[in-house]
Amino acid sequence: MIASTLKCARSPAEALAPPRHPSVAMLKMLWADKFALAAAIFLLIALFCAIFGPSLMEEAATKLNLRDRNAPPFDTERGWMFVLGADSLGRSILARILVASQNTLLIAAASVAFAMLVGGTLGLIAGYSGRRVSDTIMRLADVIMSFPSLLLAVIVLYMLEPSILNLVFVLAITRIPIYLRTTRAEVLEIRERMFIQAAQVMGASSARIILRHMLPIVIPTLVTIGTLDFAFVMLAESSLSFLGIGIQPPEITWGLMIAQGRAYLNQAWWLAFWPGVAIILTTMSLNLLSGWLRIALDPLQRWRLEMGGNNNAN
Amino acid sequence: MSSFIGRRSLSSGISLIGLIVLIFFLSRLTGDPTGLYLPLDASLEARDNFRVVHGLNDPLIQQFGRYVADILQLDFGESIRKARPALEVVLEAFPWTLWLAAVTLFCVTIAAIVIGSLAAFNVGGPFDRLSGMLSLAAASAPDFWIAILGIFLFSVNLGWVPTSGTGTVWHWVLPVSVLFIRPFGLIMQVVRGSMINALSSAYVKTARAKGVKERSIIFVHALRNAMLPVVTVIGDQAAGMLNGAVVVETIFGFPGIGKLMIDSILQRDFTVVLAAIMVTALAIFLMNLLIDLLYAVLDPRIRY
Numbered sequence: 001m002i003a004s005t006l007k008c009a010r011s012p013a014e015a016l017a018p019p020r021h022p023s024v025a026m027l028k029m030l031w032a033d034k035f036a037l038a039a040a041i042f043l044l045i046a047l048f049c050a051i052f053g054p055s056l057m058e059e060a061a062t063k064l065n066l067r068d069r070n071a072p073p074f075d076t077e078r079g080w081m082f083v084l085g086a087d088s089l090g091r092s093i094l095a096r097i098l099v100a101s102q103n104t105l106l107i108a109a110a111s112v113a114f115a116m117l118v119g120g121t122l123g124l125i126a127g128y129s130g131r132r133v134s135d136t137i138m139r140l141a142d143v144i145m146s147f148p149s150l151l152l153a154v155i156v157l158y159m160l161e162p163s164i165l166n167l168v169f170v171l172a173i174t175r176i177p178i179y180l181r182t183t184r185a186e187v188l189e190i191r192e193r194m195f196i197q198a199a200q201v202m203g204a205s206s207a208r209i210i211l212r213h214m215l216p217i218v219i220p221t222l223v224t225i226g227t228l229d230f231a232f233v234m235l236a237e238s239s240l241s242f243l244g245i246g247i248q249p250p251e252i253t254w255g256l257m258i259a260q261g262r263a264y265l266n267q268a269w270w271l272a273f274w275p276g277v278a279i280i281l282t283t284m285s286l287n288l289l290s291g292w293l294r295i296a297l298d299p300l301q302r303w304r305l306e307m308g309g310n311n312n313a314n
Numbered sequence: 315m316s317s318f319i320g321r322r323s324l325s326s327g328i329s330l331i332g333l334i335v336l337i338f339f340l341s342r343l344t345g346d347p348t349g350l351y352l353p354l355d356a357s358l359e360a361r362d363n364f365r366v367v368h369g370l371n372d373p374l375i376q377q378f379g380r381y382v383a384d385i386l387q388l389d390f391g392e393s394i395r396k397a398r399p400a401l402e403v404v405l406e407a408f409p410w411t412l413w414l415a416a417v418t419l420f421c422v423t424i425a426a427i428v429i430g431s432l433a434a435f436n437v438g439g440p441f442d443r444l445s446g447m448l449s450l451a452a453a454s455a456p457d458f459w460i461a462i463l464g465i466f467l468f469s470v471n472l473g474w475v476p477t478s479g480t481g482t483v484w485h486w487v488l489p490v491s492v493l494f495i496r497p498f499g500l501i502m503q504v505v506r507g508s509m510i511n512a513l514s515s516a517y518v519k520t521a522r523a524k525g526v527k528e529r530s531i532i533f534v535h536a537l538r539n540a541m542l543p544v545v546t547v548i549g550d551q552a553a554g555m556l557n558g559a560v561v562v563e564t565i566f567g568f569p570g571i572g573k574l575m576i577d578s579i580l581q582r583d584f585t586v587v588l589a590a591i592m593v594t595a596l597a598i599f600l601m602n603l604l605i606d607l608l609y610a611v612l613d614p615r616i617r618y
Binding site: 150262279 | 453
């Protein structure tokens with residue numbers, strides 16, 4: 001308490017100092033929120049696992065060892081690889097979770113990136129162009145929004161074959177309206193501001209106004225929503241894989257691991273338990289981090305997220 | 315009012331038409347629709363026969379016309395799995411889901427309003443922070459994981475409730491609780507936010523100044539005005555409840571439309587899938603309309 005008061009007392013001198021680099025300021029803000037810091041660290045670890053996990057752990061994750069079938073967790077005599085137990089074929093659950101992190105995170109990341117790109121672009125167009133184009137685009141979004149996203153994915157995956165690419169495609173399509181609506185709402189508001197009018201008067205082209213003047217303002221909002229959406233997409237993918245219409249074996253994701261562990265629930269609860277913990281920790285970190293980003297990036301735009309991108313429903 | 319209903323129906327109608335068109339083209343996009351309608355091991359003759367009978371060799375535009383005409387007559391064809399009209403099968407399953415959603419939504423609404431209001435009453439207090447943490451955890455948990463852990467804990471180990479099926483009230487406990495989690499976290503947050511707004515408004519200060527009891531301030535003065543955004547979110551969630559219902563019904567063997575859809579998909583019974591989609595879409599359309607009307611009832615200032 002006293003330390004912080006002292007800090008405050010010194011702050012006028014600090015304010016006179018040249019402004020720090022924005023990333024330093026961000027790190028400092030992250031340090032201030034311990035929950036967000038823990039979330040960020042966990043996500044970095046998850047990212048590391050997703051990138052290097054398969055190449056490091058592939059062997060351990062696929063090695064069958066029938067004597068250790070459904071070996072219980074926290075049993076030290078098999079070595080640290082089996083600290084979370086072994087699955088129905090004696091493979092290390094820890095190794096499998098690490099390997100599965102790649103597919104799980106990759107699918108979610110690709111879907112979010114795709115949805116953000118398409119939704120953002122359409123939103124910029126819808127916001128900046130005339131009424132007819134805008135209405136057409138918004139109606140399209142309504143069609144997608146008017147139906148529960150998981151059901152839509154289920155139907156499309158039934159008609160197209162379930163593969164990683166189709167899964168990404170379907171998940172992205174169901175998420176596009178969120179980005180579209182948010183971007184459009186934001187563009188409609190920015191469009192009326194003075195600096196846009198100034199740019200128009202100076203003869204800047206539409207493309208330049210959109211890309212150089214509007215996009216930088218829209219991107220922080222999109223990133224914040226994207227973080228939150230990442231968690232949602234991950235859960236959706238897990239559900240689809242769990243239902244048997246997402247990722248197909250021998251590929252693995254956390255959702256599929258839970259589905260496979262379900263059959264052994266009576267003898268070995270840890271098969272389904274640990275992948276779920278991995279999912280929960282990741283989504284929770286994403287939720288925490290998104291909450292932090294929302295405040296860190298722009299306190300004035302908090303309302304957009306609280307409305308979930310639905311702020312212009314009618 | 316009637317012009318509003320008309321406008322609203324029109325715009326939702328466009329969405330419905332969009333969905334119908336989308337499904338037609340997706341089902342034709344995969345190349346051979348017989349693959350969707352017939353079992354995987356159907357013989358070539360059976361496929362040819364099916365193509366001729368259902369006119370799948372005709373030009374696409376003719377097929378589309380027939381497809382739309384069939385849907386308008388509510389004729390989706392026979393279910394291969396059950397050898398009965400697909401619509402009949404769907405309409406049998408639909409009330410189950412409707413009940414499940416209604417019971418869950420009822421519990422969620424009550425719980426979210428009570429807990430959200432209490433949290434808003436003491437912002438930053440221990441209860442507020444505890445409920446905030448809980449709602450964050452609820453939003454992060456995969457529902458199918460909670461469901462199977464629930465089965466493991468409460469059905470298999472403790473034996474309190476049955477694992478799956480229907481019949482008694484106890485069969486409903488687990489499905490409803492699992493379905494409860496996600497919407498509860500969200501709606502509670504909205505109630506909290508909207509109550510904080512309402513509690514800081516002038517009429518609440520007036521009520522306080524008059525010496526009205528705190529309880530009556532929260533639940534009578536503030537709550538009624540805070541309900542508007544809550545109704546919107548509840549409406550959104552009611553449609554989204556079908557998402558959860560797919561997972562929950564599959565796990566708990568609940569004979570609703572979600573389980574029917576997944577079963578039909580896994581056994582490639584396309585007519586039932588199609589009928590289920592259309593019935594669901596229509597139900598969602600009607601519900602959205604209902605919510606808009608409820609909006610007008612709750613807030614007399616809103617006129618359509």
